[in-house]
Amino acid sequence: MNQPTEVSSLAAWSDSTKIPYEFYTDPEIYQLEMERIFRGPFWHPVALVAEIPTPNDFKTLTVGETPVLVTHSEDGQCRAFINACAHRGVQLTVAPRGSAKRFTCPYHRWVFATDGSLLGAPGDETFPAAFCKSESGLKELKTVNFYGVIFATFDPDNTPPIEVYFGRVGDALKSCVGDGTRPLKLLGYQKVVFNCNWKVYMDNDGYHAGLLHTAFRLLNFQGGKGELFADGPAGNWGMAYAVERYKDNGFLSDPELVEVKGDETTAAGALIRPVTQVVRHFNSINFRFGRPLGVDKTEVHYGYYGYEDDSPEMLKHRVRQSSNLLGPSGFVSIEDGSVFDRCQKGVTGGVGTMNFVKGIGTAVPDRKTSAQNDETVSTVWWSEYKQLMGY
Ligand code: FES
Ligand SMILES: [Fe+2]
Known part of the structure; x- marks a missing residue:
């Protein structure tokens, strides 16, 4: 039976595709992260x-x-x-x-x-x-x-100018927030606490293969055909993909909920380290501001947005779609919280590594671009993390 590689001591950690469990469970590492990551050179x-x-x-x-x-x-x-x-x-x-x-x-x-x-x-x-x-x-x-x-x-002397910091990921952010030309309008918030380390949340919520989500299959959602790209010194990454309009298969009694109104047939996302995610998918635009609550809990504030120039009907549609589709209890995201919780439980108290493998074997050398459901670009962050944390 294949076993994950065991890392006997953190000093031996050298592979950014194999993350020792301690990084998700050790309270001393968590405290060091507060200093070196959260008060470190990050925007x-x-x-x-x-x-x-x-x-x-x-x-x-x-x-x-x-x-x-x-x-x-x-x-x-x-x-x-x-x-x-x-x-x-x-x-x-x-x-x-x-x-x-x-x-x-x-x-x-x-x-x-x-x-x-x-x-x-x-x-x-x-x-x-x-x-x-x-x-x-x-x-x-x-x-x-x-x-x-x-x-x-918190560290202006060591944080690069924002354009350099984001590089190409800035384009993904821009695409999420109205291309700089359509001002956003706040629609509301939801707040949730996931029972997992903040890095479990970031490793998994930004994007993962659709196999977890029954709704993807039932609704015939397209998945995995887009692109992920990491850039800049912080391990941020962006994604861009085309959206397929829902073809009514009788599964939903009110298919309008998942309708793509207007011409928003592309989607984008940005994973902003250490703990924020931005998603524009269908007619839903959301920011997920994360907040670590100790080594094994992460609070996430979802902020939902439309555009200032939206019609009242469109705003109503966005509100309804936002929380019901991609909100923490939306039917595309409902399984996520459960998997985050089980990830944390699975790595607590044991010895082993979280293994990033999908796409690694065929990745470009710097691993900064990949197919949508590969695990490759996340390893760019883990390389940066290793250096910043001094391992
Ligand atoms: S005025 Fe004294 S603590 Fe604020
Ligand atoms: Fe998910």
Whole structure:
């Protein structure tokens, strides 16, 4: 019987197609990832402008384990801050989203503007003479707006310019978010917790062969004929494929649900490390913002979008299709959560490796392009991960 190659110690790990189970289960490795990956040289998507479209809009999220506040300030710029008061570190707001001209800390009532500056602090006449109001604003992260998506980095000195960082994957992102010409409109959110390590989620949710999904077969969905391509230094990858319109086979009592309205007959996706996925498939456009909750849990916030210039009927169709098709309990995605859970259970407590094999034998040397249902391009990430983590 063929057994996965056993790796007796992590120091011996040299093959980015065979990932020792420890990388999905070890709490010390998880802590190192928080430092080297999540606070390392990565551009994290923190908001779409469509989520905070008007001045004073804001949203909060957690990047790795760091709370982040994203604001649309009065000067029109979107900014990201550590969501911690500059006085004693209290989380400034716990609202997921809202509109506010000022943020008042509940503890000692320091007040901050949407550009992060400190407007006032009660009792400041008693502060040390060296206290400087203009240097006591919120800690700001470097951000960039890339096709209407706000990206932030904790390590601006070592994170390349965004075009270099994404390379060709930028085209996939652009294709997902309206080609930079059709502004997006937020339709709503869903949130789910998967019982798996964040890398199990990323290894498996971005794209996998359709064999898992009964709905693919029942609905005659096309699969596996597109292309995957990795690019840039972070192991990001994109995908592009043609969509076949559903031919009514009587399986659904209301086939309109899976109808492709308009001319959206191509699809695209972008897998953005460390833990975000973007999918445009049929008339559904979604961003999946991941958040590790320890070594064996991952929370994912799904944001669903349409276009600003959509008709009311089209918006309604997108809402209905988005969650019912590709949402966490949609009938194309319902099996995913179960498989993520079983992956995590399968690798916990044992010794072995996760093996990336499909397409590896026939891959181009740098493994940066592959057929749609190959496992090849994911190994580009694991090579980068190995270096960043120091293995
Ligand atoms: S901790 Fe925010 S005002 Fe004191
Ligand atoms: Fe799936």
